[in-house]
Amino acid sequence: MIRSLVVSLILLSGCVTVTDKVSEGPLPAGSGIAAFEGLPGTVMRVHYHRPDNYRPDAPILMVLHGVKRNADWYRDVWRDLSDRHGFLVLAPEFDRDRFPGGRSYNRGNMRAKGGAPVPQQEWSFNAVEALFDAARAWTGSTRQGYLMFGHSAGAQFVHRMITFMPELRLEGAVAANAGWYTMPDKQQAYPYGLDGVRITVAQLRVAFGRNLTVMLGDADTDSNHRHLHNTPAAKRQGPHRYARGLSYFDRAQAAAAVIGVPFAWRLEIIPDAGHSTKAIRADAAEILLHRP
Numbered sequence: 001m002i003r004s005l006v007v008s009l010i011l012l013s014g015c016v017t018v019t020d021k022v023s024e025g026p027l028p029a030g031s032g033i034a035a036f037e038g039l040p041g042t043v044m045r046v047h048y049h050r051p052d053n054y055r056p057d058a059p060i061l062m063v064l065h066g067v068k069r070n071a072d073w074y075r076d077v078w079r080d081l082s083d084r085h086g087f088l089v090l091a092p093e094f095d096r097d098r099f100p101g102g103r104s105y106n107r108g109n110m111r112a113k114g115g116a117p118v119p120q121q122e123w124s125f126n127a128v129e130a131l132f133d134a135a136r137a138w139t140g141s142t143r144q145g146y147l148m149f150g151h152s153a154g155a156q157f158v159h160r161m162i163t164f165m166p167e168l169r170l171e172g173a174v175a176a177n178a179g180w181y182t183m184p185d186k187q188q189a190y191p192y193g194l195d196g197v198r199i200t201v202a203q204l205r206v207a208f209g210r211n212l213t214v215m216l217g218d219a220d221t222d223s224n225h226r227h228l229h230n231t232p233a234a235k236r237q238g239p240h241r242y243a244r245g246l247s248y249f250d251r252a253q254a255a256a257a258v259i260g261v262p263f264a265w266r267l268e269i270i271p272d273a274g275h276s277t278k279a280i281r282a283d284a285a286e287i288l289l290h291r292p
Contacts (some may be wrong), residue, residue: 025138038127062152172211217273
């Protein structure tokens, strides 16, 4: 069922900009900005690229930005691959005003500032599903699901969304170089583990059965990176992003074995890659487009 859309597409000197006015597609070819109702009553911007060779059956890729909230830059990084392969790129913008800090973005707005649970319909993760509905309406897409790529803070968003949202219309995802993780461990308190959140074995079965690739650059080893989360609990996951990613994958695989559910995730290590989207995007595209 297509959600209500709040879309504004105005052509100005060959560019697309966003206004407060309501307008529905079609989404023009090329790069631009559109607006959609990501959460009830919340209009969000999405930076898109629709290649000239786009077809209704082409994949739809959701690109989740990092801590800088630079969705336009992430869209641009994927533009040449979009033109080459014909898929639609959508980079939703979680602005700092309405999604402040890691609590509202990286961690999906599952908890209020004081720690109280937030109703699921207000979780930030829902914006991706709403955007998929909007994209199908804008483009006439016949796809029944979408792909996701998240780097750094975006990878945190992706792996938590997969963990806590079992009814996603997700075809495949890459979570690359996250700074820290919500471990599948009921002995650790949320957000570093699952103690304190309601999650069932059935939900974990769905999560562990997803087509998820944990992608790590083996040179992403700066323990003092200015954006690296270094609380004591985060440091227990490992000294840097590379180590923490290895730990996350191993512990998820072990958790699936303990509860007796299939484990479909893959671990992909990119040699000599540091904390860089550009260094891994081609590998991510190959995985997302060509691995079932």
